[in-house]
Amino acid sequence: MPFDDEDLTPVSLDPANDEASSDAEDGDRAQDFRLFTSLLTSPGGKKKSQASSKAIRRGEKDFESHGTRAQEGVLESSRSAMHEVLSYTRQNQPRNALRGWYFPDRWADVVSESELPSEVATEKQPDDRTTKGRGSGWGLFARERIVALESDAGTMLSSMGRVVTSAEKSSPGWLKTWLLPEEALFLIERGTLDLWWPVRGIEEIFPSDEDLEAPLVKSRPLEDYELGIPLSLQAAYALFIGRDGERGKISLEKYQVYANLRRSGYRVLRATPLAFQISLSRDPGSLWQWLFSLIKNTSSSFTGNTSHPDYGPLVKPGLYRSYVPIFEQLALVQRHKPNPLSASEVPQPQDPFKIHFNIWKSALTFSKTKPPPPDFQMAVVDARDSSVPTLEQLDTLLLSTPWDPPEADNGKPGAGFVYKRLKHGWRHAIIAVVDRGLISYMRFGEMAFGEELLYQSTNTRLRPKRGGRAGRGRGRGRGR
């Protein structure tokens, strides 16, 4: 019989609780370098990795040397694998190398998206090409784009960089891929991008086609170092990292989150104030549900309006045939009823509790101009500057995320279904809490316990699943 004050039992390996147990486990484990070596050594390479021959299970630890040669051998192979990984020479293929030029003020006069009138913003569809207005491409932060690439080859650009489509034809920098500060910094850190400081104007660095024809006959093209000078990584940090709200810069916390997510393999784009238009059109069967919900609502509001005795017992003395009327008389405190909002009703969240990044899982096909609805939406806050959000902050943050109700399984009773529905929630957002470079991602979701009237189904509680969590004490020991 479990007790509510049972001391902590170790994390079970029950697959049913996979979500919870994975939550409990720590995300950052020691890296097994042998996996790296097997990656690095090509199959036909002359170096045969001795370490990858026998890979032990991840997470198995030896705490103490017990003097066997087998243990020493494992340790030694692991160590040599680490050395091998660390001694790996990184090579940048010349064909993948990119060169970018820092032009902070090229798009400074473009109207920023957040300043667009809200009617335009809400009416516009992502694929609506007809809307004119400068810099009105969806999710294109033209004002913020400060680095122009000379070429747009490379796989890295599948989810970063945009061509500013609204620019006038054959204006300098037209048809070039322009990077946001976090994108440029990430590529520089990765070694893919060379950042150059232009000495000449943009017209000379990116000569338009007609210009290109004319000077060629006149004079030789300018040498690299006549055009500008290369910048170091430190310079890139100094140029790109700034405070929130500065044009063409990004705060350090946001960049850290961006870089962390990119390195983990996600596709990350800046969130636009234009929300993804999730169609709120109800499916055809829902008309009936809507009608029924009306009936239910009226009935429940009717019972809710029953006059409660001021001080006396809420449950009136009498004869009851079931517990449902008893519990209905107890309903007193206001419950939350989640509702989908139309776009005009969505409140504007305030910094820092607003969605900063849209995140997609790594999928094969991805269009950065017309991205699908994001898998996750994230706000970035500083752990020291901000505190746990208040109700309004959290509510407006979640209201700005898409409506994502739990699976409609007609309110199946049973604890498992109830838990599943409750834990799914109605809206979700991730808050990345950055504490001086360390990032903790917390997922918040809007719940509605009021939608689950436990007392209506008497068999919800009465069939405790055997096994399951009752036997969780049999799992692995603590501290392993």
Add this chain to the structure above:
Amino acid sequence: MTEVEKPAPGAPQPEAQSEPHAGKTRNKSSSKPQKTPLHQIYALPAPLRTFPLPSFYPNNPLSLFHVLWAWARQVLSPPPAEPSVIHQGYWSPETRSVHVRDPKSIRALWEQGFFGKGSYSRSEPNWLKREQSRQGEGPKKVAELVTVQRREERKMMKWDRARKEQEAILRTRLEEAWVAPVGPKELLALPNSSRDLHLSLVTSLSNGHVTASSSTDSVTSQPIPSSTSSVTPPTSIPIPPTLGLGMNGDVVDEADRSPFPSLNNGHSSYNPTTPVAKRFVSLPDTIVSTPKRRKSVRFSPKVESTTFQLGDPPSPHLSSSTNGKPPNGDMTNGILPLPHSVDSISTEDSSTASLAETTPSVPELVDREYLQLSPEEAFYLVFALGALSVTDPATGKSMASGELFNLFCQMSYFPSSTAAFRPDDPFIVQYAVYHHFRSLGWVPRPGIKFGVDWLLYIGGPVFSHAEFAVIVLPAYTDPYWKSQGHQPPNRSWHWLHSINRVQSHALKTMVMVYVDIPPPTQNLDSSTLLKRYKIREFFMRRWLSNRSRD
């Protein structure tokens, strides 16, 4: 006492069996309480009874008569209006809780909605049962003992796992210790015939056994042959330095380097298994008959390490037995004296018990335990259900609901404030949450041991673990508070993370419950006041970037 526990046959839903059940089923002491399934003992979700009509089956016309009969009986002699039993509670200003002393009421409040906590128990008020079963009065299964037994099993499992690891290590060590006989000496010492070989094997084996079966503490003084030089063959035991030498030399080497018992542990691997296995088999009945293991664990004179150290003896129990002492002979040694037999219990455990706790040794036990109701629970029982009446010890009179409300609000501060009611008094904030979840059918229980305000059980703590851990935060969204500039207290992210870490380790989902505080008003009654509060729930859990990527 337990005859009323039986449900009406053929009653499919548990409510149907509630007729004479609720009032008198407490204190089922002796006859056969273990047979009753949990969902029948804890059938009622609130201390109120319902009287459902029997169901009518169209294919069985007789059931119509059954329905009619039940209806007619309820009309002619109506059962007392619910709540038919109003339990008596006493406000205790010292402990700031409401005490219920009547054993029947204690059982009723516990079984019908899991209210309160036993003053001597961790949650269920079963001190008397525990004591009785401790003194061996009849076989009783108490939940705490099951917990102790589970912990014991877990400990044995861990020990067994550690033993297997040690065995594996020793095996590899032995394998590695064997060297091919290549030197001249070793070649000379090779056996000349298969008979020789057989002999040497036997001696080396017996040698190993000698080491294993010798006692633990005498090993250091045991004449370990050639402890410094592994080349010279041992003088005392004439083994040819082939296989025996390799083994012995390595073994000695180990003994020098590392603490000894790991060696002994591996060697004597077959000795410990038998008592272990025996213990496992005989655990359930030893538990029932010897209920004092928990106490002896708790008050053990030595702090026992929970992790298995390499230098530890294989098991505390085993260490006592390998020391050659009888299991009941030495109290300081046996950390957890293992009750193998009845006489060992009677001798040793009585001494521990008399040391550990001051149990009156009178044969007849008086139930001195009472039920503690937290202010929220007590007010819910009084205000919502009307199933409790709280007596003020100062006046000796029953307190009205409004009086009780004011008292609890004042008592939610420390020292208690006599100031006027504020809409964000801790009591009313917590009570709004408690009432909210209770009115939806959840069973909230205090969650201080998990660092939260409430734990939510879906049927009660006897059925399943709590799935949700609730932390209550006030919210001031009303324009009145805005105009006052009133802000909720700032909570740091570190605070939230530490709570969430505990919950995720205990496999609970953390729920942040915001209580929207209404602006203050004049003199409202409790129900109108509570209607103005609004509850919002948000779950929170960690998001692992390397697990969510697909």
